Amino acid sequence: MTAPPLSLDADQKRALNLLAAGNRDVLGVLAGVATRQRRSLEWHARAQQVVSGGRSQLPYFSPVLPLCTEEAHAGQIVCADGHSYVDAHMGYTSGILGHNPPAVVAALGAALGKRPGAGYFVSQQVELAELICGLVPGMERVAFLHAGADAITAAVRLCRAATRRTLIAKFEGCYHGWHEPGLVNTALTWAGRAGEGPLDQIAPELATGGVSRAAGAEFLILPYGDPLALQLIRDHAAQLAGVLLDPVPRFMMNDLAGAQVFAQQLRSVTAELGIPLICDEVVTGFRLAPGGVAEAFGLQPDLSCFGKITGGLGLPLSVVGGRADLMNRATTAGLVNDYVSQKVWISTTTAANSLSVTASLAAVRAIAQAGAGLFAPLDAQHAHLKSDVNALATRLGVPLHLDGHPRLYSMLAFSLTSPDPEGTPLPDAHNPARAYFRAFTLSNVRAARLLTLYLRLQGVYMETLPTVDLSAAHTAADVTQISVGLTEAVNRMQSHGVLA
Numbered sequence: 134m135t136a137p138p139l140s141l142d143a144d145q146k147r148a149l150n151l152l153a154a155g156n157r158d159v160l161g162v163l164a165g166v167a168t169r170q171r172r173s174l175e176w177h178a179r180a181q182q183v184v185s186g187g188r189s190q191l192p193y194f195s196p197v198l199p200l201c202t203e204e205a206h207a208g209q210i211v212c213a214d215g216h217s218y219v220d221a222h223m224g225y226t227s228g229i230l231g232h233n234p235p236a237v238v239a240a241l242g243a244a245l246g247k248r249p250g251a252g253y254f255v256s257q258q259v260e261l262a263e264l265i266c267g268l269v270p271g272m273e274r275v276a277f278l279h280a281g282a283d284a285i286t287a288a289v290r291l292c293r294a295a296t297r298r299t300l301i302a303k304f305e306g307c308y309h310g311w312h313e314p315g316l317v318n319t320a321l322t323w324a325g326r327a328g329e330g331p332l333d334q335i336a337p338e339l340a341t342g343g344v345s346r347a348a349g350a351e352f353l354i355l356p357y358g359d360p361l362a363l364q365l366i367r368d369h370a371a372q373l374a375g376v377l378l379d380p381v382p383r384f385m386m387n388d389l390a391g392a393q394v395f396a397q398q399l400r401s402v403t404a405e406l407g408i409p410l411i412c413d414e415v416v417t418g419f420r421l422a423p424g425g426v427a428e429a430f431g432l433q434p435d436l437s438c439f440g441k442i443t444g445g446l447g448l449p450l451s452v453v454g455g456r457a458d459l460m461n462r463a464t465t466a467g468l469v470n471d472y473v474s475q476k477v478w479i480s481t482t483t484a485a486n487s488l489s490v491t492a493s494l495a496a497v498r499a500i501a502q503a504g505a506g507l508f509a510p511l512d513a514q515h516a517h518l519k520s521d522v523n524a525l526a527t528r529l530g531v532p533l534h535l536d537g538h539p540r541l542y543s544m545l546a547f548s549l550t551s552p553d554p555e556g557t558p559l560p561d562a563h564n565p566a567r568a569y570f571r572a573f574t575l576s577n578v579r580a581a582r583l584l585t586l587y588l589r590l591q592g593v594y595m596e597t598l599p600t601v602d603l604s605a606a607h608t609a610a611d612v613t614q615i616s617v618g619l620t621e622a623v624n625r626m627q628s629h630g631v632l633a
Contacts, residue, residue: 205232208607227441231606271433275454281415281440282310292375306566384569515539591618
């Protein structure tokens with residue numbers, strides 16, 4: 134019996150042909166992946182008819198062959214076709230405890246059918262707030278929202294209300310969610326340019342449509358890791374409502390010590406000038422250490438924002454918290470008088486609903502109780518995998534490396550082509566953000582995207598780019614499968630001429 138045709142639309146076929154670049158061997162691998170996940174493609178075809186973009190959750194690069202996931206346990210997922218994969222994606226770093234951790238599942242199971250829905254005061258809200266304030270040095274008050282982007286937006290509003298100023302300083306190349314503060318000067322090479330102008334005169338650029346151009350003028354864009362940034366803060370101190378910092382941006386994952394030094398320098402300057410410092414801990418919070426960067430770096434920002442991990446089992450919950458005098462501005466008397474009193478309305482119907490706070494409380498409590506014992510095996514497994522990658526790259530003569538930090542963001546990357554093909558470094562080549570994004574050349578990105586698809590055939594799942602975000606639930610066997618699968622995938626890519 135002849136199998137029905139695969140559910141591939143014209144855009145998918147075009148994208149697959151671009152990836153293959155006329156290489157029949159590569160086309161054969163892509164066809165094998167598509168055939169293996171036939172049911173996922175059928176679900177995607179249906180989604181294309183009713184869901185914007187074909188998926189409700191879009192990553193930085195939309196997947197050509199999205200995988201529809203039916204089950205998830207510990208460090209593995211099962212797709213709609215019944216195939217199991219070691220998951221090296223782990224929900225954009227949110228799953229440090231693994232999928233469906235027993236403590237969180239048990240807590241939710243006890244709450245289902247018993248607790249109220251949205252809009253009610255429950256004791257778990259207080260317990261979670263107390264736990265976070267106890268874990269994070271300097272945390273005096275918290276407020277709950279849904280996504281990390283919500284928390285960032287709330288922090289920005291709190292700072293603007295407290296200072297009665299508008300200008301927010303943020304760093305070039307840093308992403309802070311899908312609201313306005315996160316979508317100004319987010320990424321460099323995606324704009325298709327080799328340079329972004331002088332580091333001391335970075336023009337605000339919006340990364341998306343639908344945002345007022347006036348929003349860009351409300352941000353001062355700083356060069357990360359550069360003394361110029363500290364001087365620009367001094368120069369604009371009278372206008373600044375706050376400084377927004379990702380304490381360990383993705384382009385600093387290989388240099389934690391450098392990130393710590395710069396964050397401490399920034400804290401010193403902002404404290405001296407009386408400018409609130411906002412730390413975006415959506416990735417680092419409860420993951421770099423149980424108390425986040427405040428614990429790991431000895432750094433106490435004025436406000437901190439947490440997400441991802443706080444959403445136990447993916448139930449949305451984010452946190453903004455910090456100094457009591459700033460957070461108390463969120464205690465409102467009602468919308469009519471808030472503007473005059475410079476109070477800040479932080480409220481949405483389903484924030485801090487009983488199920489979300491129950492899941493979050495169980496997840497954060499498990500991290501706090503495990504402490505260093507949670508992170509040591511994860512660090513060791515990542516180190517083992519990195520050693521295997523280096524040995525593979527040396528043996529095959531392939532420019533492949535594993536970048537990143539074991540507890541944060543980690544990704545496999547190729548260096549097939551140089552961002553400076555003429556061999557003459559650009560004047561700003563020392564800037565870590567610009568150097569990082571310029572490495573995303575077309576050939577490097579193509580090889581990385583193909584690697585994720587070659588790995589599908591080895592039972593390893595990564596998103597559209599080959600992230601390696603492990604969890605405490607990944608076993609030694611899981612890590613071995615990633616290593617063995619990577620060896621097979623890279624060998625095949627090399628034999629197919631992809632890495633030439």
